[in-house]
Amino acid sequence: MEQHTTYTDITHDDSHGGGKKEIWKVTIILSVLTVVELALGFWMMDMQDDSLEKHVVKGVIVILMLAKAFYIVGYFMHLKHEIRNFIMTVVVPMGLFVWFIIAFLSDGNSFKNLRNEYNKEYVRRTTQPSPLVKTEESEKKEEKKGGQE
Amino acid sequence: MSTTTATATSPKYWGGGRSPFNVEYGKVMMWYFLMSDAFTFGAFLIAYGTTRFSANGWPNPNEVFQSYPGGTHAPLVFVSIMTFILIISSVTMVLAVQAGHNMNRRGVVINLVLTILGGLAFLSCQAWEWTHLFHEGAWWGRNPFPNSNGSLGHQDFTNFFFTITGFHGFHVFSGVVINVVMLIMTLSGVFDKRGHYLMIEKAGLYWHFVDLVWVFVFTCFYLI
Numbered sequence: 001m002e003q004h005t006t007y008t009d010i011t012h013d014d015s016h017g018g019g020k021k022e023i024w025k026v027t028i029i030l031s032v033l034t035v036v037e038l039a040l041g042f043w044m045m046d047m048q049d050d051s052l053e054k055h056v057v058k059g060v061i062v063i064l065m066l067a068k069a070f071y072i073v074g075y076f077m078h079l080k081h082e083i084r085n086f087i088m089t090v091v092v093p094m095g096l097f098v099w100f101i102i103a104f105l106s107d108g109n110s111f112k113n114l115r116n117e118y119n120k121e122y123v124r125r126t127t128q129p130s131p132l133v134k135t136e137e138s139e140k141k142e143e144k145k146g147g148q149e
Numbered sequence: 150m151s152t153t154t155a156t157a158t159s160p161k162y163w164g165g166g167r168s169p170f171n172v173e174y175g176k177v178m179m180w181y182f183l184m185s186d187a188f189t190f191g192a193f194l195i196a197y198g199t200t201r202f203s204a205n206g207w208p209n210p211n212e213v214f215q216s217y218p219g220g221t222h223a224p225l226v227f228v229s230i231m232t233f234i235l236i237i238s239s240v241t242m243v244l245a246v247q248a249g250h251n252m253n254r255r256g257v258v259i260n261l262v263l264t265i266l267g268g269l270a271f272l273s274c275q276a277w278e279w280t281h282l283f284h285e286g287a288w289w290g291r292n293p294f295p296n297s298n299g300s301l302g303h304q305d306f307t308n309f310f311f312t313i314t315g316f317h318g319f320h321v322f323s324g325v326v327i328n329v330v331m332l333i334m335t336l337s338g339v340f341d342k343r344g345h346y347l348m349i350e351k352a353g354l355y356w357h358f359v360d361l362v363w364v365f366v367f368t369c370f371y372l373i
Contacts, residue, residue: 020247027240034236038229041372045211045224049297058373065368069361076243076357083162086170090180097191104195108202116205126205129299 026075033068037061179351183358186320190362193316194369197309206296208306210371213294216281228371231274232363235321238267239360242328246353249346254335257349261332264356268325275318279311287311310370317359317366324359327352 040057047054074080079087116123162169170177201207211224218227241263248256286293289311292302331352340346 020244023240023243023247027236030236031233034229034232037368037372038225041225061368061372065364068364072239072357072361072364076239076360077354083171085162086172086177086180089170090184093184094187096188100191100195101198104199105202108199111203112205115203123205126296126300127298130295130301132301133295133299 022075026071029071030068033064033071037064040064173347175351176347176354179354183354186358187362190313190316190365193309193313194365197305197313197369200303200305200309204296204303204305206298206300206303208292208294208302209297210373212297213282213287213306214278214371218277225371227274227278228367231271232367234267234271234274235360235363238264238271239357241267242353242356246346246350249340249349252341252346254338254341257335257340257346258332261328261335261349265325265328265332268321268328268356272318272321272325275314275321279314282307282310313366314370317362320359320362324352324356327355 040061044054044057047057079090161167162171168174172180214228215222215224216227217223217230241260245257245260245264248254248260282288287307287310289308290304292304292307294302294306296302331349334340334348335346340348
């Protein structure tokens, strides 16, 4: 009998958060974050590759991306209104990503540095304009380069 | 009654006779499945990031993805439409779940139909984009787009693009199929007979996860 009541507790539990108001609030937040991301994306287009400011803008975009993920998981997927123990079983394993990202990206970077140091042919092939690249694009490139110099 | 049990002291959750997480079994399992799926997508995206970090040159996404049906030279425009379609379909899914909470069958049906339409719209956009890129010469193993420094395009650019957006598109497709099944079950009154619409919540979790993954894919491929 006890089991029966708890089952109905779960199925009809409307105690935790929600409401139409919250849905619309989160929708607006997600839309605004997306618009800001897009604005940054458009703004970033004219910046030079590998310049500090471009990296900073990319960092800001990643932070906004994580904010969007938080709102989707927390409110749309309702995780914020679940019991703390349950939240932890989902969120704590995600902490592995911190290590994954740091380890793998730095490994990629190290591979780049090693190849650039020991394989000069590779450097030439990957950093200089290729004659095989379509003329239309290379013309555009030249125009851009001319503008920067 | 429900509030008193929900605010019970924590040892009682593990005292037996009730769900210690106050979540239905199927929903817990859906969460853990999505967690494993998150690691799959995470592995894909980290592999992409590692390759990009190891490369001297990479195609400029603003030059590759600058087309929309009937035009070109509009970077980010088409993909932002796709993003908004997915966000809106996520909202209608939340509304469907909420209607289910209130046992409002009509509300569930309307919002599920809207969600399905959103999913189909997204898939159509993706189909158009893939076809367009294919006609430009891009496919697995073929990259016609030069790196932004003018050197020959990195081969893995298209490999990662088609693999990851394809895997995501497959998730959208299966999400649409799940939602269609939910719609049929709702229309035939299965949930009313059952006394609850919990199944819609599980389908909803999956659908939101699809939206969540797109947030990452969109940022990693089109913006950065």
